Amino acid sequence: MEERVQELKNRLVEIGDLKYAASVLTWDQRTYMPPEGAESRARQVALLQRLAHEKFIDPRVGRLLEDLRSHEESLPYDSDTASLIRVTRRDYQREMKVPADFKAEFDEHMARSYHQWTLARPEDDFGRMVPILEKTLEYSRQYADYFPEKDHIIDPLVSISDEGVTGADLVQLFGELRENLVPMVQAIASQPGPDDSCLYQHFPREKQLAFGLEMAERFGYDLDRGREDLSAHPVTSAFSLSDVRITTRVKEKNLKEALFGTLHEAGHAIYTQNIPSELESTPIGLGATAGVHESQSRFWENLVGRSRPFWEFAYPRLQDIFPDQLRDVPLETFYRAINSVEPSVIRTAADEVTYSLHCAMRFELEMDLLEGRVEVAELPEVWHERSLEYLGVAPEENRDGVLQDMNWYSDRIGGLYQHYTLGNVMSAMWYEAALEAHPEIPDEAAEGQFDTLRRWLTENIHTHGRKFTIPELVERVTGGELTTELYLRYLDTKYSTLYDL
C-alpha cells in the first residue's frame, strides 16, 4: 500500500508543480511581462493547465484511489495520507462527472466573455453582454446538472469554491446578515461621518510600500519566502509553500489602497506559508476553501489591521514616516477615518459593514438567475432596486452596477460571491476562539507583537491545509457550527461605539 500511496503522491506532486508553474507564468504576466508577450503566454499557460488536467483525470489515478480505499479507512481521518486520498477522490469524482468536451467549451466561452467584458464595461454597454451572460447561465446550469445528487442547483457551483457549504446554508446566512446589517447601515448613514481627509493627502509611493510591508512582516509574512510587487489588481500567488508572493497597487493620494491591500494579501500569504511542507504540491497543500482563505486575509486586514490596539502600536510609526501629513492628526481621528462607513455602489471599495451587503445582493441574484426568477436582461433594473434597498444608494451607470465586477464575465454564475462573506463570518469566529485561548492578544497587538495570534492561527487552521471542509474546520476550531452571530456582534460592538448608535 505504501508503494501505491507513493505513486499517487508522485503523480499529484507533478500535477501540483505544473499548476505552480502556470502560476509563475500568470504572476509574471501581471507584474513584469512586456505587452507583446501576452499571446504566446496565454498559449503556454493553457498548455500547462491542460497537461495538469490530463494527468489528473488519468484512469490510473482513479484506480489508485479505488485500491487505496481500505487503506484510507484504516488510517485516522485527519492523517496526511487519509486526507490526501479522501480529498483527491472528491476532486477526482468532481472532474470525472463533467465531460471534458463540455469543460473545454465552457472554458472557451469564459475566455471570450471576459474579453467582451473588457470592451463593454468602458462603453457601459450591458446590451452586448446579455446574450453572452445568458449563455454563461446556461453553461452554469448544465454544469450543475452533472451532479444529480444535489439539493439545490447552486450547490455544485458553490462547492467548487467552498466545499461543505450548501445553497440552503447561504440563504440563511445572507438572510441573517441582511436583516441585521441593513438597519445598521441606515442608522450609521443618519449620523455625521468622521473626518477622513487625513487619508487623502499626498503619501509618496515608496514610503507607503515600505510601511505596508513592514506591518505585513510583523504579522508574520516571511520575506525569505515571499515578496511584494506591483500589479493592476492586488493578488497573492503561490509557486510553492516557500515562495508565496503578494502584489499591491499604490495611490499616492489615498493611504488606504496600498496599506489595507497589502495587509489583506499578506493574510492570504501567511496562510499558505504556514501549511506544512510535507503537503506541498498535493491537493491538500493549499488553503481549505476560498472562504477560509478570505477568513485569513480579512482577519489581518480588518480584525487586526483596522483595530485600535494595532494602531496604538502602528500609528506612531506611521507618523514618523509621514510627519508632515500626520503629525497633527490624533490617533482617534485616524482610527475613525480608516473605519468610516459610507454606503457606495462599488463592492471593492466597501467598508466592513456594507461589504457583506454587496455580496448578499450578488449571491441572491445568482440564486434568482439560476432559478429563473430574474432574466439576464432584467439585471440592470433589479440591480438598481436591490442596491437602493440594501445600501440606500444605486449606480447611475451599468459600469458601476451589473458590469462592475469581472466575476460573472470570467467564470460561472453561482458560487462566486459567498466566499468573501464566509471569510468575514469565519474571521470573527476565529478571533473569538483565539481570544478565549489567549486573552492577551489585544495587549500584545498594542505592543506590535503578533506571534501568539499568528501561531494560534497556524496551529488551528493553517496546519490542516486543505484536509477539511468548512463545517469540519469550524467544528474543529470552535466546537460548533458556522454562525453569523459573532461577526454581527463584532460589527455591532465596534460600530455602535464609533457611530454613537
Place this chain on the structure above:
Amino acid sequence: MEERVQELKNRLVEIGDLKYAASVLTWDQRTYMPPEGAESRARQVALLQRLAHEKFIDPRVGRLLEDLRSHEESLPYDSDTASLIRVTRRDYQREMKVPADFKAEFDEHMARSYHQWTLARPEDDFGRMVPILEKTLEYSRQYADYFPEKDHIIDPLVSISDEGVTGADLVQLFGELRENLVPMVQAIASQPGPDDSCLYQHFPREKQLAFGLEMAERFGYDLDRGREDLSAHPVTSAFSLSDVRITTRVKEKNLKEALFGTLHEAGHAIYTQNIPSELESTPIGLGATAGVHESQSRFWENLVGRSRPFWEFAYPRLQDIFPDQLRDVPLETFYRAINSVEPSVIRTAADEVTYSLHCAMRFELEMDLLEGRVEVAELPEVWHERSLEYLGVAPEENRDGVLQDMNWYSDRIGGLYQHYTLGNVMSAMWYEAALEAHPEIPDEAAEGQFDTLRRWLTENIHTHGRKFTIPELVERVTGGELTTELYLRYLDTKYSTLYDL
C-alpha cells in the same frame, strides 16, 4: 502530408512551450525569486524539462519524421517546412543515440558537480573537484562514444552547441588566432596603456541603466517585446519571440560593466526578436547555434559598441547624463579607455584582443583532456604554464585559474568554449559583408542610426532562425567559408592605430 506536418508542428510547439515555461521559471529564479524558493523551483524546472524531453523522444515523432522524408525532399531546402523536418530529425537522431538512463545519470552528476564547485571555488580547493571532474570527463567521453561516425572525440560534443563545426576546424581556427594574437598582445603590452581612470568614477546605478537601455533600444531592441532586470550574471532569456528579456548587473564604480553587458545581451535579444513569428516554439525558431548567437551579441557589444562612429554619436549623450564625471574627458580619451588592452587572468573581464586567447587555452585543454594528454589532476600546473605562454600572466590561485569558470563544473568537457570565439570570428565576417552592401553604415552610426545595419542582420541572419548550420549560414551570407582572416584584420587595424604598433 499537410496533416502530418501539422501534427508534427503541434507536437513541437508544445515541447517548445514547455521549454519556454521552464525559462520563465529560471529567469524568475535569477531575478526575483525569494531565497527559500530554490528547492521547489528546481523540482519544477526539472519536471518541465523532463516532460519536454519525453514528448520529444516519443516514437510518434520519429514515425512522423520518417513519413515526411519524401515530402521534405520535394520542398526547397531552405523552406520553413523542409528546414523544420530536417533540423528536427537531426535533433531527434542525436537524442535517440544517447540512452535516457545515461543522460539522467550525467545530468544528476552535473547538478552535484555545480553544487560542489560553488563550495570549492571560494575555498580555492581544486582537490575536491578532481574526482568529480574526472567523472565528468568520463561521462563526456562516453557521450561522444554514442556517435561512432565521428572523426574526432570532440566532434559530437562541439556539435551540441555549434552544429557543422568540427574539432579539426577548431584546431585550425584557434591555431591561427593564437599565432597572430600572442605576438599582438606582447606588442601591446610593451606599449604604455591608455589612461582609463575616467571609467572608474562614481556613476549612479539608475542613470547607467537608463543610458544602456537607451542605446540598446537604438540598436533595435524592442521594449514592447522585452525588458531589462538585474541579476548576478547578465543573461538573455526568451519566453517566446515576443518576450525576450535581458538582465544586467551594475557596478557604480565601473562604467563598463553594465553598459557593455547590456549591449551584449541586447545583441542576443535583437537576434531572437527578429526570428519570424511563424517559427515560434519550434526547433527552428531559435538562434542558429551558440556561436552564431555570440556573433550577434559581440557584434553590438564590440564592433558597434566599442567603435569610434558609435561614440561620436553616443558620447555627447553620455556626457549629458554624467556631466560631473565626463565633462572634461575628451572623446578620444574615452574611446581609448573603453578599448584598453590589458592581459589579465579572468576571461569574462578580457578585452577584444585577449578574449580569444582565453578561449583557445580552454579549447586546447578540452582536447588534451579528452585525448588523455593532460590528466585532470595536472590542470592547475598546465593552466599556469599556458596562461603565461598565451597571455603573459598567470593566476596566483586556482580560483582565478582552473576553478574560474563554472562551465566544466556544470556541463560536459568539450564544446564549451569555442562559441565565444566563433562569435568573434563571424561577427567580423558579417560586418565586412554588411559594409560591402551598405558602405554608409559607419556614417549612420555616427548619427545614431542603426536601422540599415539591424535590417541587414535580420535579412541575412535572424530571418533564418535555426535552419542552417554554421558552414551553411556562412556560405549564404558571405559566399565563402569560415575564416579568421577578417577578424584578425579587424583587430590589427583597430589596435595598431590605438597602440601605435
